[in-house]
Every structure is written in C-alpha cells, then in structure tokens.
Amino acid sequence: MTKSATSRDVARLANVSQTTVSRVLQGSARVDPVTREAVMNAIRQLGYLPSPAARAMRTNRTGTVALVVASLTSNPLYPALLQLLSSELRRNALHATVWEADRFGEDTARSLVESPIDGVIVATAVNAATPFLAQVAQRKPMVLVNRTVASEAFDQVTSDNAGGGRAVAAYFCDGGRRRIGLLSAQDYPASTIQDREAGFTQELLRRGVALAARDIARVRAFSYQEGLDAATAMMASGEFDAIFCVNDILGIGALDALRRGGIRVPARTWVVGYDDIPMCAWECVSLSTVRQPMEEMVAQAVAVLLRRLAGDRSPHQRIELPNAIVHRRSTVHQP
Structure with a gap:
C-alpha cells in the first residue's frame, strides 16, 4: 500500500516549515501569496489530504x-x-x-x-x-x-447591475432604437433585477425616452416559457425595435417569440439579455447580453x-x- 503524504512531506517539497503549511491550511493572512502558492502546489503534487478530524481538534x-x-x-x-x-x-x-x-x-x-x-x-x-x-x-x-x-x-x-442597465439603454439609444421595451419581473425582491431595471429606465429618461406601461411586460418566474409568452404579448400591442430582458432565460424566450412571429432579429428588433449564461454563445441563440465578471x-x-x-x-x-x-x-x- 502506498504511504499517504504527510504535512512534513508537503513542507519538505515546498521548502517551508510545517508551521507555514499549517498556516496555509488554516487560511492565515500571515503567509505571503508566493509561499501560499508553493505550499498549495506541493499539496496538489503529493495528493496530500489533511485529516478533517485531526485538524478540527487542533484548530477548532x-x-x-x-x-x-x-x-x-x-x-x-x-x-x-x-x-x-x-x-x-x-x-x-x-x-x-x-x-x-x-x-x-x-x-x-x-x-x-x-x-x-x-x-x-x-x-x-x-x-x-x-x-x-x-x-x-x-x-x-x-x-x-x-x-x-x-x-x-x-x-x-x-457587479454593477444598475450600470449594466444604463449601458443597455445607452446602447439602444446610440443605435437609433426608438420604440423600446422592457421584459422584467413582477414584484421580484432581488437587488440584481431591481438595479438592472432602475439603471435602464433612468438612463432612458435621461435621454428623453419614457417607457409607458404598455412598453413593459412582467413575468411571474424567470423561465423560457414566460419570456416567450411575454414577448409574444408585447409584439401584439405594437412593434418594438429593441427589447431589454433582465436575464438571459427571458431573452432566449423573447428571441424565439420574435422568430415565431416572423419578426427579423436584428433587422427589425434587437434583443439584449443579462448574465451571459453559456447558452447565449450557442450558434442557434447568439444573444447579445451583459456579462457579469463571475x-x-x-x-x-x-x-x-x-x-x-x-x-x-x-x-x-x-x-x-x-x-x-x-x-x-x-x-x-x-x-
């Protein structure tokens, strides 16, 4: 049977003391980044696994x-x-x-x-x-x-969700979009959604664009189907040349709603989502979006x-x- 690596082995390979190894494992701020990385590399190289029970007794x-x-x-x-x-x-x-x-x-x-x-x-x-x-x-x-x-x-x-919303509003206006819609949530308490919507609408107002009630669709849940249904209803009330969806799942639903309705994207209508989930980059989706630095x-x-x-x-x-x-x-x- 192969002998398991010990903290002494880690210290020897990293050329540090066992005390330093212990400090790294405890997350101590007293270890400089270069030394910490050397210890972590030695741990990975040796496959060292500290005993959870022993560490808990020793360090609480x-x-x-x-x-x-x-x-x-x-x-x-x-x-x-x-x-x-x-x-x-x-x-x-x-x-x-x-x-x-x-x-x-x-x-x-x-x-x-x-x-x-x-x-x-x-x-x-x-x-x-x-x-x-x-x-x-x-x-x-x-x-x-x-x-x-x-x-x-x-x-x-x-991340700056209000700033992201403002950036989308500026992007639409600078791109000559005039009939702008918002696809958001109904009474959703999370700061992310509230800030995105607030930044978007405030920047539009600053640029002289006020959204009417008919320009805003609100969903009960963040799902593809809700996005598809909401965008379908929006287009039935008039033609929009840009729609901002406060997350990507809604944006993907909105894209399909427009395509089903024979509305060319982006020739007639632009769609922008938020978060940049992996599906946005799929060739069949290709959704413009706001990327968070996750x-x-x-x-x-x-x-x-x-x-x-x-x-x-x-x-x-x-x-x-x-x-x-x-x-x-x-x-x-x-x-």
Missing part, C-alpha cells in the same frame, strides 16, 4: 464553507456560480457544502449557525432576509456574492472570506465590479 476549524444558493434548476447562472465557488475554495484548501434556499429565513439561519462550518457564502438574499443574515454573521464569517442587501453587518461582492466576483468573495477566517476585523466591505455588453447576432450596432 473544519475547513468547510457553506454555499447558500437558489434553486439550481431555475437558472443556469447558479450551477455555474456554484462550480466557480467550489473550485476557488478547493484551491485554498477549503471544502464546500451546498445549501439550496430560495428564501433565506429563520430556519436556514438557525441551521447554518448550528452546523460545523467555518464560514458562509450566500448567493441568494433579499432585503427581507437581512435580520436572518445578520444572525448568521454574528456567529460565522459570511460574505454575500452576486446579490446585495441594505446592511453593513457583513461583506458583499457584486470569476472575479468569486475570487474576491473567497479572498474576503479567507481574511475574515484569519481574524480580520476591519469594517465590512461592499465591492462592486463593472460589467460589459457582449455583442452577438441579436443586435447590430457595435460602438
């Missing part, structure tokens, strides 16, 4: 982080985000445990507080959940990613969590990263 840490996400079947964005988070945690010698929670409430908060986890990353949160999020943050290091709430009790990493958001969120786990008690941060429009065949004009 389990090396496990809870990832709280929305339903993984509702939007391809969430599985992609989960994969990125899990990979980034593994790269830093941490393990992920996945919690599906469309609504972050008292039961979720209690379970997280009582679970043997070191920290929490939440990718699904709304303002109504703020008291429950704060309860968890009092007991465990916690970071929100993608969505934000009105609180300074924990760190938050997101990799950078995840890297920042995990880096902040690592600092908190290492004892950083500085004021909590709200990090907002820029987005960019990706031009595909559902639009024409490229500034």
Whole structure:
C-alpha cells in the first residue's frame, strides 16, 4: 500500500516549515501569496489530504464553507456560480457544502449557525432576509456574492447591475432604437433585477425616452416559457425595435417569440439579455447580453472570506465590479 503524504512531506517539497503549511491550511493572512502558492502546489503534487478530524481538534476549524444558493434548476447562472465557488475554495484548501434556499429565513439561519462550518457564502438574499443574515454573521464569517442587501453587518461582492442597465439603454439609444421595451419581473425582491431595471429606465429618461406601461411586460418566474409568452404579448400591442430582458432565460424566450412571429432579429428588433449564461454563445441563440465578471466576483468573495477566517476585523466591505455588453447576432450596432 502506498504511504499517504504527510504535512512534513508537503513542507519538505515546498521548502517551508510545517508551521507555514499549517498556516496555509488554516487560511492565515500571515503567509505571503508566493509561499501560499508553493505550499498549495506541493499539496496538489503529493495528493496530500489533511485529516478533517485531526485538524478540527487542533484548530477548532473544519475547513468547510457553506454555499447558500437558489434553486439550481431555475437558472443556469447558479450551477455555474456554484462550480466557480467550489473550485476557488478547493484551491485554498477549503471544502464546500451546498445549501439550496430560495428564501433565506429563520430556519436556514438557525441551521447554518448550528452546523460545523467555518464560514458562509450566500448567493441568494433579499432585503427581507437581512435580520436572518445578520444572525448568521454574528456567529460565522459570511460574505454575500452576486446579490446585495441594505446592511453593513457583513461583506458583499457584486457587479454593477444598475450600470449594466444604463449601458443597455445607452446602447439602444446610440443605435437609433426608438420604440423600446422592457421584459422584467413582477414584484421580484432581488437587488440584481431591481438595479438592472432602475439603471435602464433612468438612463432612458435621461435621454428623453419614457417607457409607458404598455412598453413593459412582467413575468411571474424567470423561465423560457414566460419570456416567450411575454414577448409574444408585447409584439401584439405594437412593434418594438429593441427589447431589454433582465436575464438571459427571458431573452432566449423573447428571441424565439420574435422568430415565431416572423419578426427579423436584428433587422427589425434587437434583443439584449443579462448574465451571459453559456447558452447565449450557442450558434442557434447568439444573444447579445451583459456579462457579469463571475470569476472575479468569486475570487474576491473567497479572498474576503479567507481574511475574515484569519481574524480580520476591519469594517465590512461592499465591492462592486463593472460589467460589459457582449455583442452577438441579436443586435447590430457595435460602438
């Protein structure tokens, strides 16, 4: 039987002390990035697996982080985000445990507080959940990613959704679009959707374009069918030359609705989505969209969590990263 690698083997290969190896495994901020990477390379090369039980007894840490996400079947964005988070945690010698929670409430908060986890990353949160999020943050290091709430009790990493909405409005206007439509959600509490819509409508107003009620369609759920039905109803009320869909699933449904109705895209109507899920790049879809910097958001969120786990008690941060429009065949004009 092959002998399992030990922390002494890792230290020898990385040319560091065992204390340094332990600090890397604990996520200590006292290790410089170059040394940390050398240790992580040695761990990967040797296939070293620290004993969870031994580490928990020695450090009072389990090396496990809870990832709280929305339903993984509702939007391809969430599985992609989960994969990125899990990979980034593994790269830093941490393990992920996945919690599906469309609504972050008292039961979720209690379970997280009582679970043997070191920290929490939440990718699904709304303002109504703020008291429950704060309860968890009092007991465990916690970071929100993608969505934000009105609180300074924990760190938050997101992209500039309002800026993304403004960019789409400017793109339409600069491209000569005049009859503009919005496909959004009905009473949806997430910051992502609210900010996208607000940025879009405010920029249109700034440019002298006011959306009437008939120019806005609202769906009950973010699904392909809802997007298709809503866009079909919009086109029945008049012809639009541009439609902004607040997420890509709605955008793909809207594209098919226009094609079924014999409306040429983009010759007559432009369509732009949001998130840049993988399907948008498929040849049969080719949806222009706003790309969120998911990799950078995840890297920042995990880096902040690592600092908190290492004892950083500085004021909590709200990090907002820029987005960019990706031009595909559902639009024409490229500034």
